[in-house]
Amino acid sequence: MSVEDFCRLCKGNLRIKGTLSNTKNIFPLRRVPNEKSVNERLMALGLTLSNDNSRSGRICRSCFRLVVRIEEDFAVFKKWHEAEKESVPETPFSSLEERVPGEEVSLAISGVHSISPVSGEKRARERLPSETTNDVNKKLCTETPTPKLSRPTAEMPVRRSLTEVIIHYPSNPKGDKMECQANIAGIVENIAKENWRTAANLIVRHKELFGRLKENVLKVIEDESKLLCNPYNGFMLWRSSAADLKAFTFANLLSDLERLSPFMFSIFSKISKRSPHSTCAAAAIALRGREPRLSAFAYCVDSVLMHGGAKKEVFKRLCKLGISTSHSCAVTKQKESKLLAASEDIQNTQSREEKMPIECDFES
Incomplete structure (x- = not known):
């Protein structure tokens, strides 16, 4: 391929299906009246391009539009520069030779000289401590940059190729x-x-294609929800007896969710940033809205509320949100837990008595 097949600035390929398209000559052979060439525009901006055979003499349309935008912005920049130049007061010295020793000259990018007198004594002085004692704290307490949130783009990228x-x-x-x-x-x-x-x-x-794909995703979630709501699959939220609630753990609930509904588990885990407790709580509350008998997590919340002395109105409001059960169900479950604890104490006492050695007094 020839060097003329590429853009001089961005090095992009200018041939589409074997023909040069959307290009512009930097050094045109015939000059159009009242129109500047690309080379003249770049020279006005401070960029001089050499016209030799080893470099491309073409520029793509994207780079040309960029040059046009730079010209427009540069015109605004000139206006600002002239306005600042007029507002600067005249210096008391007509030339640099008339400066008093100890004065410094600062040169700006635009070429304007501004003189700032600084005495030699002031430069030789030792640095004084700051007036405030919080300067160090101000330097250390820098603002943390806010993270940029990624937002999915709804527009399809522009394509120049043909498929x-x-x-x-x-x-x-x-x-x-x-x-x-x-x-x-x-x-x-x-x-x-x-x-x-x-x-x-x-x-x-793609809106239409993603709409069809969304229906399939919802169908997968529906199938996994039905699988969790089936009482014969051994899902942990179904086990709400007093003995099962005593062995309730978030680790077992998390493993059941990952085993029975991997897709829905990945959604809750992504939303909660892989927080196990938040994932379990969100999934338990959402599934109880579908099947009220999935109440193992709700009974665990009831035990916390009963221990804290919550009133009936608290249970009533949280029950509407699916977070807890009603107050009557919570009281019934508390009684079952007490009976279970009492029966376990009796069994432990009997087992200890059976293990104790029998002492016989033969002398009596």
Whole structure:
């Protein structure tokens, strides 16, 4: 390929299907009257390009639009510079030779000289301590930069290439050639190249295609919810007896969620930033809204409320939110727990008595 096939500034390929398109000559052979060439515009901005055969003499349309925007902004910059130049008071010295020794000259980028008198004594003085004692704290207490939140783009990227698909049928060996539209060309191309991450990103941006995909995602969530609400699958939230609640742990609930509903578990885990307690609580409350008998987590919340001395109104409000059960159910479950604890104490006492040695007094 020739050097003329690439942009002089961004090095982009200018040939599309073998022909040069969307380009502009930097050094045109024929000059259009009342129109500046690209080279003249760049020279006005301070960039001089050499016209030799080893470098490309073309520029793409994107870079040319960038040059036009720089010209517009540079005009505004000139106005600011002139306004500041007029507002600066005249210096008392006509030349640099008339400066008093000890004065410094600061040169700006624009070439304007501004003289700031600094005496030699002031430079030779030792540095005095600051007037306030909080300067060190001010330097240390710097503002932490706020993290930038990623927002998915709804627009498809602009494509300049053409994507075609040829489908060969047994009845038609030559195949049917189909030209892909711009909004699906990138999806087809990345699927053919097995770039699954890029293809999935483009599918999300396609409104109609993502709408169909959303229905399938909801169907997967529906199937996993039905699986969790089936009492014969041994899901932990179904086990709400007093003995089961005594052995209730978030680790077992988390493993059940990951085992029975991996897709829904990944959604809750992503929302809560992989916090196990938040994931379990959110999933338990959401599933109880679908099936009220999934109440193991709600009974655990009841025990906390009863221990804290919550009133009936508290249970009533939290029960509407699906966080706890009603007050009557909480009292009944507390009685069952007390009976279980009492029976366990009796069994422990009996087992200890059975293990104790029997002492016999033969003398009496």
